[in-house]
Amino acid sequence: MNILAIDPGSTSTKIGIFSNDKLMKYNIEHLDEEFIKIVRVIDQEVVRFNNIKHFLVENNLYNLKFDAVVARGGLLKPIEGGVYQVNDKILNDLKCGVNGEHPANLGGILAMRFAKIYDCKAYIVDPPVIDEMWEIAKITGIKDILRKSKFHALNHKEVARRIAINELGKKYEESTLIVAHLGGGITIGLHKNGKVVDVNNGLDGDGPFAVERAGGLPIDGLIDFMEKNNISFSQLKRIISKESGIFSLLKTKNMKDVEKLYNTDNYVKTVVEAFVYNIVKEIGSLYAAACGLVDALVITGGLAKSEFFMSKIKEYLKFLDKIFIVPGEYEIEALVNGAIRVLKGEEDAKIYE
CATH class of the missing domain: 3.30.420.40 (ATPase, nucleotide binding domain)
Known part of the structure; x- marks a missing residue:
């Protein structure tokens, strides 16, 4: 073949x-x-x-x-x-x-x-x-606005299948997993019985802020930002997806440089702590949505290669029995x-x- x-x-x-x-x-x-x-x-x-x-x-x-x-x-x-x-x-x-x-x-x-x-x-x-996605996971507070499902589906599903079969001894279709893809964008999804029933739209700015993406933003702050800087909607889309997150806060997309400055720069330290906090908060919300009945958490993507960031995320989640790190991507x-x-x-x- x-x-x-x-x-x-x-x-x-x-x-x-x-x-x-x-x-x-x-x-x-x-x-x-x-x-x-x-x-x-x-x-x-x-x-x-x-x-x-x-x-x-x-x-x-x-x-x-x-x-x-x-x-x-x-x-x-x-x-x-x-x-x-x-x-x-x-x-x-x-x-x-x-x-x-x-x-x-x-x-x-x-x-x-x-x-x-x-x-x-x-x-x-x-x-x-x-x-x-579950229908209830799409509904927002405005009738004509629904949450969309756009995420790193290819890598999400592949690592979920691998962990289910090789580590849990179960079929993917019989498992409940939370998969966190941490890269230039961050998408965290709840996989239940072979379906991704809830996930943040990391492509368009939903969820935690990432290396270059804004994540969820307060609406009033976003409106003020556009008015003060005379920004068009097309410019805003580019900023949200390519010029936000760690890049906006620290003027770098190199997370290794961020690690090196963590212990010497208080502002960098605060940004890193906020970055990690937003990730674990998103993970925690999906655990609640699954009533705590989750077989394992799987962390993948480029940032999963960093022992520094993985240790910080694990510190929040040390009450969990099964956390699997699958660095990189398997597209x-x-x-x-x-x-x-x-x-x-x-x-x-x-x-x-």
């Missing part, structure tokens, strides 16, 4: 080659002048396709007979989790940006292009718009494993309507 996995990022594309029961992972940088000049993400398709194809040819991988091509799903309409076969409806919604613009929107499009070359099917797995593995489940008949590919 040979599988090609594609995971587009902002200036690079990660790919995975699964062959002979082994997974090889690569990172293809897109830093040439042609790419940098492209304004809209969707217009990067040709450059990314050619760069991936060139990489496969140069590394003697292009002639592999792939049984499936699988990619990270983009900002489609809200759907339940799982593996989806790429169809015209998916391609159309990715191209028009039906739920926003994101590099992941190119995933299904690139997968289909390569699938046509290899005469196989193209799939996407657990896109960031998975919506399995390529999640894509490959999703395709394998479909190819083996363990899971049916869903149809996007």
